Amino acid sequence: MYFNLSTRGSGGRRATSKEVAAEAGVSPATVSNAYNRPDQLSPALRERVFEVARRLGYAGPDPLGRGLRRRRTGAVGMLYTDRLSYAFADPAAVMFLEGVSQATEEAGLGLLLIPGGSLGDRDPEAVRGAAMDGLVIYCMAEDDPLVEAALDRRLPAVLVDQPERGDTPSVGIDDEGAARTAAEHLTRLGHRRFGVVSLKLTPNATGGFADSQRREYATYRSSRSRLKGYATAISGAGLSPGEMPVYECTENTPEDGRVAAEAILALHPRPTALLVMSDQLALGALEAARRRELSVPEGLSVVGFDDVPAAARAAPPLTTVWQPHAEKGVKAGRLLISQLRGEEASRTEVLPTRLVLRGSTVPPAELWSEGGWS
Amino acid sequence: MYFNLSTRGSGGRRATSKEVAAEAGVSPATVSNAYNRPDQLSPALRERVFEVARRLGYAGPDPLGRGLRRRRTGAVGMLYTDRLSYAFADPAAVMFLEGVSQATEEAGLGLLLIPGGSLGDRDPEAVRGAAMDGLVIYCMAEDDPLVEAALDRRLPAVLVDQPERGDTPSVGIDDEGAARTAAEHLTRLGHRRFGVVSLKLTPNATGGFADSQRREYATYRSSRSRLKGYATAISGAGLSPGEMPVYECTENTPEDGRVAAEAILALHPRPTALLVMSDQLALGALEAARRRELSVPEGLSVVGFDDVPAAARAAPPLTTVWQPHAEKGVKAGRLLISQLRGEEASRTEVLPTRLVLRGSTVPPAELWSEGGWS
DNA sequence: CTGAAAGCGCTTACAG
């Protein structure tokens, strides 16, 4: 035995297939065959190879050597908008990941979460250096340099909730249509004064009211499309969307939603309805109303987006736009896997959404006294 | 230009550093230096190399080639109890992952989620073949073959919520003590008849009431320790823990918790208090009580475990054992990273827990009529 | 500041 058999990582040097071969008196090819093509050698010889491997502490072919030779890694990557750790704080992203992981696990693939660096300086090093066979690009800003870097890898890829790019397959929803439906629900109830609690419009968002130029040039497609959908509904009701206050949040958390809603509710005249781009934010908006002792829905209607589990359990239960997060993940994963298998994948999948009516929306109080709705 | 410049993955063959070198009229070492050691060549030459690289569609050193040569991948692995996709459905696991990803992202490392295969036949292939520099082993059964396979890799590793093994560092909580405290809270309130809604005791659990042997030989340490803690408290109150019904769930979901609680609440005499091993399960227990029109806490006390966000928002708010999930993840991640850096890591970290008293526990109804507690 | 050589650990035709 000519090497160190320490029991733990850092210290211990692992045996190689070559060493196992030498010790077993066979060629490296035979060791490889023992692991990869059992039919290529006698069971007895195979057992002998394994026996020697066990003795030398050889745990099977090194993934890097094998990967280099075979030109694949057995893992797919995942690129997310924000710092990775934020993804786990966002229920919608978690459901999406659940779907992706279901697809990759079915295929026996690992799922590599790629670090994006801090938001200020997105560092493309990690995406350039990630060992993966393909990747899912989720919710990134159109001008995020990481998208460029990722696409430059020329790996099979799937874009999710992003604009099409080249011939890369994509999956998403009709954000604009869904947002329009949500806003139309409110205009039909008779609301005339709206406020929008918005997700980030650009990666470097600082938060606060967004002017019309900022709204127009949002680089997150979902945010831009939803804004457009809200505006279309407002215009359709004969109102002017330009005057509608849009407060931009920097994080998709109830805290940010609360702050945004507080700012909007301090306006005069006060909006009677809030269009909120996510349920996480909407949960915060409910809290803001509570703090102002403004009851929802009587004094304020709120409509969210996503239909995360907490939406139904909120007080009051939230009217919101349902979208199939997990299914989106499964679809994205499968689309990627079929590319890995060399199958021709469909180009674009647009998944359905649905407005879910719950307890957070009613006609505005003004109409009650007019007797128009009672 | 002597090769194919397709824009998408599957089809396009990527250029190699060798080809870039040839085209630029330099050696491969110089190309490597352009990417890895800018100080080793003139800015002008470096720019020329990049220019050629761009033209040929070379996106930087291939991670596999580089990884093999450098003997590291830039990613750490994560092994989870169950199918990967279940992890995303478990809020406690998600918070743990949030912590791990925070630590890995700080270090610029990827996080590779390793597929475990279906539960019936755990397939160690993926853990043998995963390209990673180290790994976190989270909540696995003691006899899960994947743990063996993972440790055989002799990579730096951290065990979480699992028994110590060799000199691998570990992080966890005092499950037994925390469970005892939870149960003592109920015995002190005067409860005498308990039921336990248990997490899985072994990987192949089929669900249902668990006899004493099964309880004793549970291979999930957390489950076994919590059972022991409950039993110690019960004994301490002069009662016999052996008679206490323990219903084992197969998944950590509200649905499973509901089914378990329904089975326990159908017993005669009916327990006045439920010791539940997770908040997810406890949420289901609340639902079971609701369906029986048994009000909590008046007719039934319930104490959970984990203190996930939904626990505080439940009706009634859940008395439960808080534990620092995210911090556990951060600690595990950092412990792993310090090993990767060759630093000597501490062996074991036991994080604090705390019983959080909320609205789901009161003295048993029997005592009220006796006037002992009013 | 640049290049030639060796080698990271493996697998795959191919020849026997």
Added chain:
DNA sequence: CTGAAAGCGCTTACAG
């Protein structure tokens, strides 16, 4: 059923 040879793409001393 087994082995010798080539090579996957890169980086690192080392020599100049």
